[in-house]
Structures are given as structure tokens and as C-alpha cells.
Amino acid sequence: MSPRTSRQAHVEAAAPATPTTPATPAADAFAAPLLAWFDVHGRHDLPWQHPRTPYRVWLSEIMLQQTQVRVAIPYFERFVAALPTVAALAAAPLDDVLGLWSGLGYYARARNLHAAARTCAEAHGGELPRDFDALVALPGIGRSTAGAILAQAWGDRFAILDGNVKRVLARYHGIDGWPGQPAVEKRLWGFAQAHLPRARLADYTQAQMDLGATLCTRHAPACTACPLRPGCVAYAQGRTGELPTPKPGKALPTREATLLLLRDAEGRVLLQRRPPAGVWAQLWSLPEADGEAAARAWFGDHIDGDYAHGEALDSIAHVFSHYRFNMHPRRWRAVATAAAVRDNDDLRWVPRDALAGLGIPAPVRTLVEAQFEQDQEKQP
């Protein structure tokens, strides 16, 4: 297998000059019901479908990269009205193109579109080439977009793999793993190609995207209306809610804090009420300081004792939705609050039997209760 073939999205050695194919649609349980559904429920009045020229298909595919259909439609109509052909686009100043793109975002798409049009004008007779490799060589066109253009504009037998198709295939085949992961994406491409029908490639391509956009949605898919339900692994296993596997969350930022675990002569623990806003708002917790210096300062303000007598305990990691909280507890025994500091609404010495009645963050409660357990072991 040549490198060229292995990189290709198509499954035939060469695309047929005309899309005419024997009227024996593949018996694939995927494509056939999907096409039948598309005939009745698919989207047939999108602006780039009438007329469905290569240039309009290309423009729509670029506009729809990372952009929702509803958002792209008015931009598409404005754009093709101003620049109706590849030649017109190639001849236009870049500033005009960017002006037509203004508000759509991802402006590199517009710059690439313009550059690609000029390449077409110079190297492809002023038209978009009907060739997979030539398309992929143009800026802004990758494997999926090239396949979409060839299939939709000419009915050539190429697969696509956009966000919609990834979602549909991941569910239909019960594929675990984030689709952006190369190994997962490779499997998805394999299925995308295996399901290609022998005819109606333009409709089939649109049908996949319509299914993903209207039924097999990210949240609350309409499985009861889905033509692919009979063969859908995720549906059979009740896993439509967990497939496709979501993108792994990026590394959470971390925050470090020192916790002061203070015991008095009676063994009570000093607890402090947390501020009214923020995490663990208004719960009782250990006095907390941002770092050693702040801990030392708080100790000096509130406690009679020697800070250096504190012993470092094992750190505690707690993960919030938006950051990782690393707590570094430090323990003192038999200390007292300074004369000026008295129990109040926000700071008090708490005996063991009063812990249960207080709102205390779970990791802090675990830490404090472990202290009392240690007391018992030492003097049963």
C-alpha cells in the first residue's frame, strides 16, 4: 500500500469520473436506514445545497469548521452574494474577504480560503480541483473537509469525520475513549469508511451530519426517533449518556495552604468559621493561611506558644471542580489562645463530642477526627 493510499480517505483506488453507481445500495445496516431517514427528516434547504456547486460546498465547509449552522448561514449568503465564484474570491483583496468574515471568528479560515482560491486560480484553472491530495494541499482543507467537498460536490466516495460523525460512530459502535485521541480517531475513521454506501454520497454525507445535529445530540439524544437505534451499541447498553468519552479535563490549577491544627491542654481543637463566600463558605474548619509566613503571623496574633514546636503532618489533597487544593496541616499540642483572643462566633475551642454537630468540610473532619483517634490509642 502506497503512502498516498494509506493517507487517503476514500476506499476506491480512483474516484469515478461520474458518480453513477449500480442501483444496489449497500446492505449496510448503517447507511441504508440513515438515508431513508434523511429523505424524510433531513435538512434539504440549506443555502449551500441550492445550487450545490463545488465552490459553495467548499465555502460552507470552511465556515462550518467549529461553527454552528445557524450562525454560519447569514454569513454564507452574504459571502456568496459578494464573491460568487472561485475566480471572484481569488481576485478580491484580502481585506474584502476579512470584512465578509467579520464576526464569524477564526479568521485564519478566511485567510486560508483566500490563499487557496489564489492557488486554484494559478494552478487549477480557476476551479477547485476534484482530487483528494490536491484539496488537502490547499490551506484550510484537511482530510475531513476534503472528503466532504468531494462527496457533496461530486458524489465521490469519500468519508468525513467531523464532530457529528465522531459522536454518532462512537455511540453506534460503543467506542470508549476521547475521539480526539489518535488511536480512537483512527478507529472512527475505519468505521466511517466501512459504512460508506455505494451511491448517494452527497446525501449520505449530509445525512450523517443531520443525524448528529438533530437527533444524536451531545445531550439528551432522541433515540426513540433514531433510524440507527436497532444496531446502536450505546443504546443497547444504556451508555448514550457517557459516549463519546468527554475530553479529559486539563490539569487543574493548584492552591496550597497551611492548616493550623491547634490543641489546648484539654485536647480540644481550635476551629474557625470560614468566610461567607468562596469554597466551604461559613463552614467550620481549621485556621488556614496562605503559606508558612502567613501561618506564622496568624499564630503570633492568636496563640500563646512557640510556632517552631508545630509538627508537620501529612498533606491532604482535595479536588474541587476548578482547582486542586493541597492542604499542609501543622499540629501543636497544649497551646492556648492569647489573652486578647476569646471564643466568639468565628473562632472557638471545640471538644470531641461537639464535632458531630458542626458543619465541617469532609477532609478537615477526617483529619481532626484522626487526632482524637490517636488520643485514644495513646491513653485508652
Add this chain to the structure above:
DNA sequence: AATCCGGGGGT
């Protein structure tokens, strides 16, 4: 293969 890039819209 992993990372970066990009901007509007919805939550």
C-alpha cells in the same frame, strides 16, 4: 502523537 490555535454562542 501531542500540542497549539482560534472566536462566537450557550450554559
Add this chain to the structure above:
DNA sequence: ACCCCAGGATT
């Protein structure tokens, strides 16, 4: 503030 969306380019 965060995630999603008809991905591609770069390293």
C-alpha cells in the same frame, strides 16, 4: 468562567 462547535496546522 467554562465548554461546545461541520478541524487544521504545527512541532
